[in-house]
Amino acid sequence: MCKKAITSGNSELNPVINMPVCFNCKGTDAEKKEEKEVLDSLADGFVCGCI
Numbered sequence: 001m002c003k004k005a006i007t008s009g010n011s012e013l014n015p016v017i018n019m020p021v022c023f024n025c026k027g028t029d030a031e032k033k034e035e036k037e038v039l040d041s042l043a044d045g046f047v048c049g050c051i
Contacts, residue, residue: 001025001034 002025011020014031017038025031 001030039049 004022006020006022011022016019016035039041
């Protein structure tokens, strides 16, 4: 989120997107925005085949 270096001592895993997030960004609006962007990008190019 803040683009600072991530280490095991200054971060923890975000279980929603399975990526590390530093303690400064944990729980912030920036983290929630990044979660949404990552999850939205997973569907790029997919088209529903339901009729």
